[in-house]
Amino acid sequence: xxxxxxxxxxxxxxxxxxxxxxxxxxxxxxxxxxxxxxxxxxxxxxxxxxxxxxxxxxxxxxxxxxxxxxxxxxxxxxxxxxxxxxxxxxxxxxxxxxxxxxxxxxxxxxxxxxxxxxxxxxxxxxxxxxxxxxxxxxxxxxxxxxxxxxxxxxxxxxxxxxxxxxxxxxxxxxxxxxxxxxxxxxxxxxxxxxxxxxxxxxxxxxxxxxxxxxxxxxxxxxxxxxxxxxxxxxxxxxxxxxxxxxxxxxxxxxxxxxxxxxxxxxxxxxxxxxxxxxxxxxxxxxxxxxxxxxxxxxxxxxxxxxxxxxxxxxxxxx
Amino acid sequence: xxxxxxxxxxxxxxxxxxxxxxxxxxxxxxxxxxxxxxxxxxxxxxxxxxxxxxxxxxxxxxxxxxxxxxxxxxxxxxxxxxxxxxxxxxxxxxxxxxxxxxxxxxxxxxxxxxxxxxxxxxxxxxxxxxxxxxxxxxxxxxxxxxxxxxxxxxxxxxxxxxxxxxxxxxxxxxxxxxxxxxxxxxxxxxxxxxxxxxxxxxxxxxxxxxxxxxxxxxxxxxxxxxxxxxxxxxxxxxxxxxxxxxxxxxxxxxxxxxxxxxxxxxxxxxxxxxxxxxxxxxxxxxxxxxxxxxxxxxxxxxxxxxxxxxxxxxxxxx
Numbered sequence: 001x002x003x004x005x006x007x008x009x010x011x012x013x014x015x016x017x018x019x020x021x022x023x024x025x026x027x028x029x030x031x032x033x034x035x036x037x038x039x040x041x042x043x044x045x046x047x048x049x050x051x052x053x054x055x056x057x058x059x060x061x062x063x064x065x066x067x068x069x070x071x072x073x074x075x076x077x078x079x080x081x082x083x084x085x086x087x088x089x090x091x092x093x094x095x096x097x098x099x100x101x102x103x104x105x106x107x108x109x110x111x112x113x114x115x116x117x118x119x120x121x122x123x124x125x126x127x128x129x130x131x132x133x134x135x136x137x138x139x140x141x142x143x144x145x146x147x148x149x150x151x152x153x154x155x156x157x158x159x160x161x162x163x164x165x166x167x168x169x170x171x172x173x174x175x176x177x178x179x180x181x182x183x184x185x186x187x188x189x190x191x192x193x194x195x196x197x198x199x200x201x202x203x204x205x206x207x208x209x210x211x212x213x214x215x216x217x218x219x220x221x222x223x224x225x226x227x228x229x230x231x232x233x234x235x236x237x238x239x240x241x242x243x244x245x246x247x248x249x250x251x252x253x254x255x256x257x258x259x260x261x262x263x264x265x266x267x268x269x270x271x272x273x274x275x276x277x278x279x280x281x282x283x284x285x286x287x288x289x290x291x292x293x294x295x296x297x298x299x300x301x302x303x304x305x306x307x308x309x310x311x312x313x314x315x316x317x318x
Numbered sequence: 319x320x321x322x323x324x325x326x327x328x329x330x331x332x333x334x335x336x337x338x339x340x341x342x343x344x345x346x347x348x349x350x351x352x353x354x355x356x357x358x359x360x361x362x363x364x365x366x367x368x369x370x371x372x373x374x375x376x377x378x379x380x381x382x383x384x385x386x387x388x389x390x391x392x393x394x395x396x397x398x399x400x401x402x403x404x405x406x407x408x409x410x411x412x413x414x415x416x417x418x419x420x421x422x423x424x425x426x427x428x429x430x431x432x433x434x435x436x437x438x439x440x441x442x443x444x445x446x447x448x449x450x451x452x453x454x455x456x457x458x459x460x461x462x463x464x465x466x467x468x469x470x471x472x473x474x475x476x477x478x479x480x481x482x483x484x485x486x487x488x489x490x491x492x493x494x495x496x497x498x499x500x501x502x503x504x505x506x507x508x509x510x511x512x513x514x515x516x517x518x519x520x521x522x523x524x525x526x527x528x529x530x531x532x533x534x535x536x537x538x539x540x541x542x543x544x545x546x547x548x549x550x551x552x553x554x555x556x557x558x559x560x561x562x563x564x565x566x567x568x569x570x571x572x573x574x575x576x577x578x579x580x581x582x583x584x585x586x587x588x589x590x591x592x593x594x595x596x597x598x599x600x601x602x603x604x605x606x607x608x609x610x611x612x613x614x615x616x617x618x619x620x621x622x623x624x625x626x627x628x629x630x631x632x633x634x635x636x
Binding site for chain 1: 346347350351352353354355356357358360361363364365366367368369370371372373374375376398399401402404408410411412413414443444445446447448449450451459460462464466467468469471473476478479480543544545
């Protein structure tokens, strides 16, 4: 069987395995067999999400420190678990890297990835590695990372998108627009951020904090919940155009995206605190039946005006 | 929330969702929320594996029909479940494709993927899509597909690699070397294979059959089990060099790889039939303690000679 090993990939797998050691009651078998074996709590259901991050689409090697890329890849998956109200059980990492990559890139990527994993107490239980091929002479291959996050919720307890009812109050956690604003700054002064290696507060783009604890507490309170980043294009080019066009703070908040906050609805009778797990919770509107039977989010501005949120389409690579 | 959608990706996700519809008792919620929700059997454990397939490393667009690529991506994941003795519960697909891809490529990829999924009764429960960026003028991006396969086994029932004991008989399912032989033919006459769209028997490279049914039956019989393809480089370039060097049939069988057969050990007292689920089972050796405390596989040839299997290292892109 050992005749099957690929030296380059094996070294990468070994580097990951060496650093991934972490105990967990729910993880029976981690890296090193054909599959990982998870033992979820009895009478719990399993939530699974996958998030693919590609160089040039979701991050840029010349803008993002490797620690940030590792952190962000994992944050995307954990934010999806948070949006179901799930408790993380294990994460998996499929990583493709070009042959000629700065020696410490993977190491720094793993540092960022594993720091967030440790903080949220979720073990890296497996994955896959591959060498990303060069597609033209003299140019190396691209980096691609696919994250799988597995969580558990009590049977029937997952908070679905479809649970919202007319009359529900709409809330959002934390602050929106910060990630887009930091990305704009990053695009202008990438060197200023190149040394950032830690998930410090106040770096909502480089080191977003998935709202796992808030999500779990909202399982009892919310009727519907969604990850604000979901379906959002992280098109850096596009966001830079947006900078040039000097959009307003409101537009950044509405359309800038990648804030990894939770948007949820709850009955007017539900007692939603102003802060949960130290994260502020903002009431931003109500659910109303739209004329054609569709639900629309109606926002209420500070001066009392009601604003219907218009869908804004995004497109990669324009 | 709909303001977050990316038209190109949305169309791809819709195409996948439309075709992925499939019912399953264990799948409570499929594509369309932040996570899929799986309901495994009570007192079962969960097996998870991820397999990353990259254009140029694991397949070539000019050699492999899209149906074969979809089939093979899924087969890799299901073969890992088979090697644990697990029953498939759901699969997930993260797919990155370049903007300019032949219109029917994704459709044909999904046809191959979903035909195998249907055959083995496992639903496509979610995933992610992204647009693979072009990294040089005039060249499109590469295709990348990451498969996540989730299965279930009774608690403590997974067949691990570590379970082999000295004196165990070593078996392998099916036939080895066929995949490598077909790949050689493919590299020489790619057009001959370009129209193949179905998982016909006799195409061990293009349409390998993961041994899911055999793996489940072996759960009660095997002490240790591994997917023969595991850890194997699917380096097409390398395999073509191998052709040029005219290696022997034995070498193709030992080192050609990608046969997606199961290698397992069982006690000499275990009753292993000669066929399971219509797949022949071959006894190929015994487990012996090696001098330095390591286990080695000792093969026995038809003329009675004993051959120790030497590890052969493989490397991408030499």
